[in-house]
């Protein structure tokens with residue numbers, strides 16, 4: 001399992017020890033080059049490097065974006081580990097979404113002009129100073145939306161929207177169960193549920209997040225406990241919609257909780273991530289534990305089982321128009337101030353390892369953003385040094401408390 005508490009402290013200490021001498025790749029001055037995060041091979045954090053790459057130029061139908069902010073998703077952690085189906089060849093530039101300013105356009109890019117503020121999906125290559133992507137995946141953003149918000153918007157809100165409204169047909173008075181409720185997709189789900197009258201949201205999350213999310217999630221449970229009896233105490237008939245990003249044994253539990261005419265959607269497999277590198281044991285265990293579904297049973301019980309992958313819909317299944325419609329509806333909800341991305345923290349490109357470790361350690365509430373213009377903040381700040389001095393002389397019980405107090409202060413915003 002991912003590490004928590006004092007284990008996080010050990011991990012962080014090792015990271016500080018191993019931190020390369022401050023040598024960030026300086027902002028590119030050669031107009032033919034740009035800075036980018038490169039994944040040199042599948043594996044641990046040491047496979048990530050910031051380096052210079054040739055400047056991309058837009059092809060026909062493409063828009064060139066001077067990137068301001070990039071979204072860091074749980075999926076990027078799985079890509080780094082090679083924990084995905086048909087992984088592409090390395091080296092590669094990771095990242096699937098960014099925001100920024102249109103710098104130039106290729107032929108046949110009607111609707112976009114130099115200077116437009118945009119957010120975009122990219123089929124890899126997002127974690128760079130400059131990105132070129134087909135205009136089908138680019139959306140103009142409102143004047144009052146910051147670049148960080150925009151980079152936290154598309155993947156999470158589109159995924160949440162498509163699942164709730166396109167697949168499960170969320171309506172007034174329904175109930176929804178969502179896991180990782182304090183994460184980026186989880187909070188987008190909770191916000192979208194609040195746009196429909198009288199929807200009850202059940203969520204699971206690490207205990208330290210409960211206070212922060214209690215206003216958006218109606219009933220929040222510790223992710224370490226068996227949530228099935230807890231949900232049944234409140235709603236004996238179960239729930240109308242289950243959104244499962246964990247997979248494994250969770251699939252069976254979720255189906256038990258589903259009401260007749262209810263919809264279960266599998267959209268992730270976070271349970272496969274345990275250590276820093278891919279574990280074949282966790283991979284096999286997760287798939288082995290998945291409930292084997294008998295269609296005849298589904299028919300008798302009136303249950304719907306579905307799956308959702310936004311990136312496959314966009315990049316493999318030609319779903320860009322469906323996604324565009326969803327983005328328009330979501331931007332309208334943003335304009336009406338009904339939804340707003342929650343940004344957990346901002347990180348420089350050179351801090352990508354620390355940012356990934358934070359999501360692995362379950363430390364985030366909302367979205368992690370790589371801010372392309374941000375300078376790296378040395379991890380060993382005065383606060384850190386003094387905290388470390390205190391830790392050295394503390395008992396195990398005291399250090400648990402100190403680490404817990406200290407960690408939130410690492411937040412960058």
Ligand SMILES: NC(=O)c1ccc[n+]([C@@H]2O[C@H](COP(=O)([O-])OP(=O)(O)OC[C@H]3O[C@@H](n4cnc5c(N)ncnc54)[C@H](OP(=O)(O)O)[C@@H]3O)[C@@H](O)[C@H]2O)c1
Pocket residue numbers: 001002072073074075155156159179180181182183184185186204205206209223245246267268269270271272273274308309310311359360361362363364366367
């Ligand atoms: N299908 C799609 O189109 C699609 C699109 C976007 C995201 N997703 C999936 O949605 C899920 C959430 O993605 P996100 O980017 O929004 O991430 P996130 O929820 O912001 O961050 C990860 C959170 O997941 C929880 N978690 C569960 N299992 C974990 C594990 N083994 N290791 C570390 N953390 C774990 C932790 O929260 P707690 O400790 O509080 O539980 C952690 O803070 C992921 O499974 C992702 O692959 C799918």
